[in-house]
Amino acid sequence: MDNKAVVLGANYYIGLSTIRCLGIHDVHVAAVDYSWEGAYGLESKYVSEALIAPHYKKDPEGLLSFLIDYSKQQSKTPVLIPTADPYVEFVDEHLMELREHFLIPQKEQGLYTKIMDKGTLHTLASEHGVAVPETVHIDEENFLQKVEEKIQFPCLVKPVDSPAFVSKFRRKLFKVFTEEELLEKVNMAKEENIEVIVQRIIPGFDDHMYTFDAYLNQYSEVTHWVTCQKLRQFPVNYGASVYTQQKYVPELYDLGKKFLEGIQYKGFAEIEFKKDEQTGQFYLIEINVRITNLNSLLYKTGINMPYITYRELTGNPVEPKAVEKDMNLVFWYAYEDLLAVREYVKTGQLSIQKVLASYFRPKAHAIWDAKDPKPAFAFGKKMAGLVAGKVRKTS
Template sequence: MNIEQNKPAGSDRLDRLFPEAARVASLPPLETEVPVLLLGGGSNAVAAARSLAGAGIRVSIAGRPGNWGMASRHCASTHLAPDGMGLSEFWGALLLGEDRALDGHVIFALCDESIEFLSTHYAALSRRYLTEDSDPELRLAMLDKMDTLERARAVGVPVPDFWPVAAIEEVEALRDRIRFPVMVKPIHSHLFVPVFGAKLFIVEDSFEALLAAARRAMDAGLEIMIVEMVPGPDDLLSSYYTYIDKGGQSLFHYTKRIIRRFPVNRGGACYHQSEWLPETAAMGRRFFEGIGWRGMGNIEFKRDPRDGKLKVIECNPRFTAAHRLVVAAGLPIDLMIYRSLTGQPVPVIEQGQTIMRLWNPIRDFFAFAELRRRGELGMAGYLRSLGGGGQRVLPVFSLSDPAPSLMRLREEGRRALGRLLRR
């Protein structure tokens, strides 16, 4: 990617905020004696295991059976949570018990449950392991979607309108205040998804439908808020990644944008592009520096076509599902963090100049089909979007390491069959 191309007005000033993006340093020799333990995760566990083990680091994974990373040939050992035992209880027994076989590992939390565990037991874990730099209370706060928006607004980062609601009467009180479409969004996504199989509920234009969706979540005992949905297509979404060490220094800056998601406007991204976006980086940096962040951080924005502002969608204090794209684009952020935690020099590396895309062909075709039904994308436009040069990587599949993708296909096949049988 050439950061001199397609610059918006004022981007020269923004580039000066990120002098690291103009310098490249060669990697000093890596010492790999300290092993790594990954807690939970999905496609990010696969990508991290491949990246770290590819550099000669021993990688283990602890979590539930079915973790895709555990099937990778780059995973040296696995620690499986027994049936009926919660993950927090399992990780506590594994890492804080009398068995000290894993002491000294670098620990990466790759899912909300492991972030909650690591943050809750941060002091005890830090005495025995090399844990990511973080303020544990602030990291826990990023699992709270409303807290994230409140902190963003407090440091001058634009957010969509949102309303906390604890009772259906409070939803009723919003009848004349909200603009559709809106989302019924959980305060804690990792509690909502297992119940409903979705990250949120979208309500297009009916207040009665909003009441029903809110009541459904409340009846399940879940905390929610009503959030204005930023209008416009999914390609208005972009993300910023960084890691701020205990001294307050950023190890890297990285941005990407979304091309498509499935389901459209609500699902996970199925087509991303690595691209240096100075305005996204500046807004992300304002957020993380403003709240006093330490550790790994990713924040997602969507540009509001009504006022042109980037507005916060969510924050993830961990490696994301796009981790393979970040590494493939030339920014080995997992190895950079590993260097920092093990006391090794961390080079400054610019975001790669090569156009790089992360593509899930099956889900992306479903996204195209949905957009075509809505009259928003034709076959010619879809084919053009798949061209344009550059390299592509798939979220999980690798010819040299096929087992994780086979596990994923079996899992998704079982889910699809289950949906058909329930109809």
């Protein structure tokens, strides 16, 4: 394992699970973040080098120079794995320069960004025969009339660029119930220079959300895949997975494979679908082009996406594999799941009895690992500090 793996992002559990998935195979992991504060992934025993680099947003040129300088010091070309959307955007913007110094699955500059952009993603999906929710762009003529006729209320105001929207509003979207509310949210986004679209709500509770997680080799062929079903998310109804089960759904393979291979994608991708509870049709909602929140669950099913990436790019690919049965495994991000459960119960969407019954299953934890406990303790310390800060602010 002469090639090192450079993991971008260690202040969230996605980066942590990526570090672990590589480290358990004795890959030399250089974990990169912009600050020691809150970067609990750097505490993992699987981190061979902990590196503090310039901020991707405040000093992107500095980060680019930092990474290139690091690569030049190595005897073998390192593998580069971004674990958060802003790092993916950074890699995509500088792809040609970075590919001269790192092993990266994607070769087409701009494809990551095109997929992360809701507008261009929907165009691509339609071109490849994958259904997407009915959408109206706010710059269309008579857009309010089109919303009334094509979408109706309530509906969703969603960002074209999710990272910028989440950074500003601390949520993934706005749900609106009236024309007045729609205009208010659209104007809020305009004031922040954030482009948004209006979209129909696909009927169905949160357990109608599914994922197709796949790795595509350098020939844009799906070699590894697994499907999952969300059970709970946070924020509730329109958030990230906090309690999700592996669930074999062959129809998602047919849809996901056709689309990803059709756009000549390479590397890891996760397509989120929602199943219409009335028609049974699956709609493509979004695609994650960085390692997924569910990475620890995929690993427990036998699909180690970071290591699959590493092995293929270093010339020793892992044998193809798919999970084609239900393994009774669930992903659990305990901290946010507890917050979600409180909201689900409060709004009458779930009962306490149903929630408690769901917990008696083997789990893939977001942060906790008995063989690598230090990150969990560091996360606990971080959360305790946040609570203490709120208490001081209140008093």
